[in-house]
Every structure is written in C-alpha cells, then in structure tokens.
Amino acid sequence: MRKTIIIAGAAGEGINTVELYVEKLLKQEGYEIYAYKNYMSRVRGGYNYSTITIGQERVYSVESHADLFIALNAEAVENASAQIKDGGLLIALNGLKSKDEFKGKAVWVDEEALKNITKNKNAFGMVAVGMIIKWFGGHESILEKINNKKWSDSINSTNKESAKWGYEQMESAHKPARADEERIILNGNQAVALGALSAGLGFYCAYPMAPSTGIINYLSAHEKKMNIVVEQAEDEIAAAMSAIGSASNGVRSMTGTSGGGFALMVESIGFAAVSEVPIVICNVQRPGPATGLPTRTEQADLAFVVTASQGEFARIVIAPRTVSDAYYSTFRAFNLAEKYQVPVIILSDQLLADSVQSIDRFDTSSLKIQRHLKEDFDPKYKRYDFENISGNRKYPGLDPQTLIMTDSHVHDEYGKVTESEEMTIALKNKFLNRIEVIKKELSAPEFYGSENYDTLFISWGSTYGALREAVDELNSRENEVAMISFTDVFPVRENVLEPFIRPDVKIVNVEGNAMNQFGKILRMETGVKFSHSINRYDGRPFTSAYIADAYEVIKND
C-alpha cells in the first residue's frame, strides 16, 4: 500500500500544523512516512503545499499526485485537478467559491455545521486531520494526542473536538500495517543537528538563511539541555570564523548556511585548512546563483564547494542521502575533521532539509567520539609537523605547558611565518599526502538494484530516495537496472567505480542540476564517462516517476 496526501493552501493557513499531526499520528499507528514541503519564499499568502507519502513498507520519496487532497482555500481547489490521482479524493469546505470547478470525487465538509463546533477560521485543518486518521484506519483515541504546549487549553480542546468531528464524517479505507516500533520521525535539518550533538558539538554559530535555518532553530531550542552555545552571527564570515576560533581552542564547532552564505565563508575554509583547524560546515543547497529560489531545491553547489577558496589543500565533502544518513554522516564528519584537521563540508539540500521521514531510532551505542588528540606534554611537540598526516593535535590548554600558534600563512612546524621554499613545499606535500590518505578512508558508493543490470544509474546525496524507488519501479516493469549512490563525494579515488563498470552497461548520471557536476568529477578522477544523464533543475525535487519516465526516453538509445 502506498498513498499520498497533499495539504494545500496559503502560508499561515495551518498547512504545517495539519502535516505535523498527520505524520505524528499515522506514524504512531505503524505507517511509514515521507513528507516534503513545497513552499514559496513568503510569510503569508501564496500557494504552498505539503506532500505526505504513506506506506506499509519504507518510503524513500514523495509521489507527485495525491490520493487525498486537502484544500484549505479556494485556490487549492482550483489546483486540485492537476495534483490529484485518477480516482483521488478531494476534501474541502462546501462554502468555497471555486467548488464547482472541481469535477472529481470529493467530500465537501459542511461549513455551517462546523461553525456549531468552532468559529476558528483554521478549524477545517483539524477536521481534515480527523478525516485522514479515519481514512487510514487509525483509532479515534489517538486524536487525544492532539496537543501543543504552546497553545492555550481552549485552543487545544477545540482542535481535538474539530478532529473528532472530522473523524465521524469519514469512512475507513485502510488498516494500519503493524504496531509502532521504536521509530522516530524528523527532517534532514534536525538529523544534521542531532548528528552534531552526538558528536559532541559545543558551539554552533550561523546566520539565518533558508533552507538551513532549521538547524540553528533546533540547536537553539536545546541549547541549555545540551550545555552548548548557539550564536546568531552578524554575517556568514563571522559565523565561520568564530566556529574556527572555537574549534582551534578544542571545542567541536560548526556552522551552517545555504550557497549564498557559503560563498561568504570561502576565505574561512582556506584558513581552516592551512591552520589545520577541524571545522564542519553544512551547506543546505538551494537553487542559485545569487538569491536564486530561496525555498526550493537543487544540487548545483557541488563543483563550487569542492574548489572553494584559493590555493590547494585537503577537504572532505559529504552529501547525506537520507534523513538517517544525515545523522550518521554528520557524526562521522566531526571525527574526520579532527582526525585529518581539515574542513569537512556537509552538502545537504532543501529536499533533504525539509523532508520528514519515519526511521529507526538512532543507535547511539554504535558511535564513538574520536578526537585524535595528543594529550601528554611532549617537549619536542610540533603543532604543524610536516610528517603528521592525521591525529596528534593539541590546542591551548590541552596540556598545561605547550604553547600553540595557529597561523594563516605558510608556516614552519611551529606555526611561525616563513617564506622558505623548502617549508612551502613541505607544507603543500603534507596536504597532498593527506588527500591520498583521506581517499582511502572515505566510503564506497552503495549499490542497489538488479544484479544483472544493463543500465547503471549514478547519483549522490538526496537523489538517492527517488532514484531507489525508480529502480524498483523500472525493475518491476521487466527492466534490468541498478544504481550506485554516493554519500562521500569528495575526494574520490581513481578506482571507485571499478567494481560496478562492465563494458556492456549503459551509464546514466542522475543529478539535480543541469551541468552533471558530479558526473564530471567522476570522469576527471576515474576516467569513466557517462553516456546519458537525467537532470532536474526547475527547483523541484526528483520523483521516482520523473526518473522512470526519463529512462523510458533514453532506454533504447
């Protein structure tokens, strides 16, 4: 069973509240959830919608069309026909002036009858929550969980009543699959924040920018509980530099932004690299250049982040593929940053950041914070020993004697400024050696699909979900396709594709950008060339249908 709900309306009409309760309650009834927000860059008005795809098996991406379409206003009713499946059901108030424009199956909720329960203008949203829960066979008692501490008792009680009234108006069409296990539900931004907290984050400094703001919001809400410091910087330069200042003094530190803010952090990345300060930066991509599409998605910053800053040095770029991966990869980013004393960039995107997924509870017992420090005093200690590729780090105060110089120039082993040819080469060679060691440590791509594939899709980051579902769909239509997906996208080792490449296999590069940035990096580093590509760059996320349809076009080339 796979069903999709769309909740559509204007900003400020309660889309997020409806979405939140539907996700939470259906997850508790044992359903799998994947939800995505499609919203405009404005605080009120506009046309926004949330899509929730619900299944009894794991869900990896949202469908584009709805089985249940909740229209919160007249404009949403007008748009419903284009976003609803054949036989899909519209739910809306009967008083909307566009009512006659929708010809399909609909449940028109009696607006006058609802007014007997409450005069609250957003009450219909809660009615819809009750109807959805009933449709999916949820228990009426679960509606008791509709409660928000931030709201007054009277609002909470009216919301419950509205939902119960909605529950009564609807017929059940499905039954929940199984009882709820220890499953959690969260989005990609929260997963990044939690990964950082598990890794021992002490200081997070950032400037607000969509779609990355969810990270700082989540961390700030838990600042006291976690004994951390969260600071809103005056700009992204300050955010990155203060995170580096903190990291250079032994606190695991991080900043987060989107592409425009990342552009301002470029000089800081070079500084972190040459001063060998472990820093983690999350770039939650949105379409660019410049202001671009603030609340939409794209994977078009990769070529930029792998080369950002003047000069040559080692860095690591990690692009989480799922909400769960965002947690574990962010955790790993901090260990890698401290092991190699390099900047680690987490390349997320709006799709991942705003996707809500029901997943297994994180296994914190499997994780170990590895700081790679040199804690004992050593009279011969050299902070910037040219032979030292990993570990052996000290910061001021780690032992009571050693003095630490953190420097931005070409420097000697102690951090003193130098212009010697010998030192310049030694420093550069250290960075080059570091890149080679890092390449060996980074993880290989994950394979999924038919073992007898004649077509191999290559993807990175959040494209994983839609592509995985497309692979399933295509193989169910008697194709033989497979995919590999990368989380660790840079640096890549020369032989990374060898296990997957066969002479008779068609290689299709799938990326949420127009220029096949990762495909080109792979070609540059491995010599392997893709013959076809599937790209999306309209600011919207891939869906499995989009990929499967595109495959049908190139299949017989």
Next chain:
Amino acid sequence: MIDNKDTLKTVDNPFVTNNPTSWCPGCGNFSILDTLNKTLFDVGLKPQDVLLVSGIGQAAKLPHYIHAHGLNTLHGRAVPSALGAHVANNALKIILNSGDGDTYGEGGNHLLHNFRRNIDIVHIVHNNQVYGLTKGQGSPTTPLGQVTRLQFDGMRSEAINPLAFAISLGCGFVARSFSGDPEHLEEMIKAAIDHKGYALIDVMQPCVSFNKINTYKWYKDRAFKLAADYDPTDKIKAFEMAQMFGDEGIPMGILYKEDKSDFMSRIPHITKPLVSYDRKPDDIEKLLDGLV
C-alpha cells in the same frame, strides 16, 4: 624617536622572545610590543594563560613576537575569531592586536557587533592612520584631503572617529594611548585587562615609512592626558571628549567606562570553560524521546 626596547626587556620575563620582527626601524609597534610584554608579566599572567589574536597587517604580526598562545587569522577577521576562542575557553585572557585598516575597515562589521556582545577581551588597535603592509594607502582613520601613496589628490572620505564610534555602540571600555608614552600605555593595558567586557584601546602609533604627517612629533605636540577629575562614566561627556582630535588637542586616557554584563555571563547555563564539558553520543537520547 623613542626606542625603549632595552630599558623594558627583563631576562626573566617569559613573554619576551628574540624572534626577529619584520617591522621598519623606528616603528611605533616596537613600543607597543615591549609595553605589552612588560604589562602581561607585571600583572602576573603566564604565557599559558594568554591567547594573542590578530588578523593581517603589520600590527597583526605581533602574536609571532610574544611567547604565548597565538591565533593569527585573516584580514578583518580577528574579532569573530576571538569571539569563538573566548566562547571555547574563557579561562584564557585574550589580547587582540590589529591595525586601523584591519579593525575599522575590513573588520568594521564584526567590531560593532562584538561591542554589542561585550565579549571579555582586550583589543589594542595600532592606529597609524595609514596602510603599512600594503605600502601607504589611506586607511579609515586617514583625514579627508590627506595625500597618500594611492590617494594622490587626497582622501575623498572623511576619517572615522573610532572612539566616538565605540562609545556610541556601548563599548564599556574606550581608551586612547600613544606608543610614544609607554608608561601611559601600560596603565591603559592594565586597566583594560581588569575590565570585564570589551576593552578597546586605540593607540596612536606613528608609521615612519608611509605617514609623514602624523609623526611622533605631531602626536606628541597634540596629545594631552585627561584631567584627574574627568568622569569616564558620563557617556555624553565622553562622546563630547571623543570629538576632539587634531590641532585642538588629542585626549589620552579612559574616555568611557561602563561596567555591565559580559557575553559569557549572559549565557548562565555555561558554568565552566566550554572546552571542559564531557560529551557523549548518547547525550541525545532525551531529544530522541521527543521524536518518537
């Protein structure tokens, strides 16, 4: 020319190094370096207690010439780096040295917002009213009309008034001193170290190579010490006093002082240096409970 290097140097001062500097002979920075060395030692600090932070410029080289922890960052970025360092470990005494270009030009935005934060640092601005490292261009404190090696017809912008700027933004310790008066400078640095919060000392520091107008003599002829009965807590008077600069005289001393909560004391849940907290992966279990 004043060179009191030898008179200040004491063999048992652990901050003093023999590192060669790349400053021009006669540079005002020497006196600031020597005075800072002496003061750090005199107030009882050890090199391990001190973090010298800087950006880029002639003044910013100073951390390489003092035996203490150092953080030599990027042009204009010393202040946000100091913020991070201070948040990480507020047991370290942070002394930030930067030039007028680094502080008031490239780093201006950071400066104003860290006055607001009131981070507990000592910030010594080596203000020679010219760019030294890049060889003689105008700086934010070069007066309107002053000819430089780049502005051949004179500066087209007015100079900023750093002290009035700092006072107006609520910086709680605003002082001026002169590299040609090491005793006064020492007094100012001591008071700045004692002050809890952002302490800005703008130090008139002649550039012997590129500023032929604001020379030792020029500053010396105009500088005067604030009267003994001057009240640095009167913000309006302080702002008025800060307007005075040039032929009418240049006031030296603590122009403004206001005791208020510093940044870390506004984060009361952090009760010891942040770096000393133990953290474990399962610290998030209680947050995960909220996501079930």
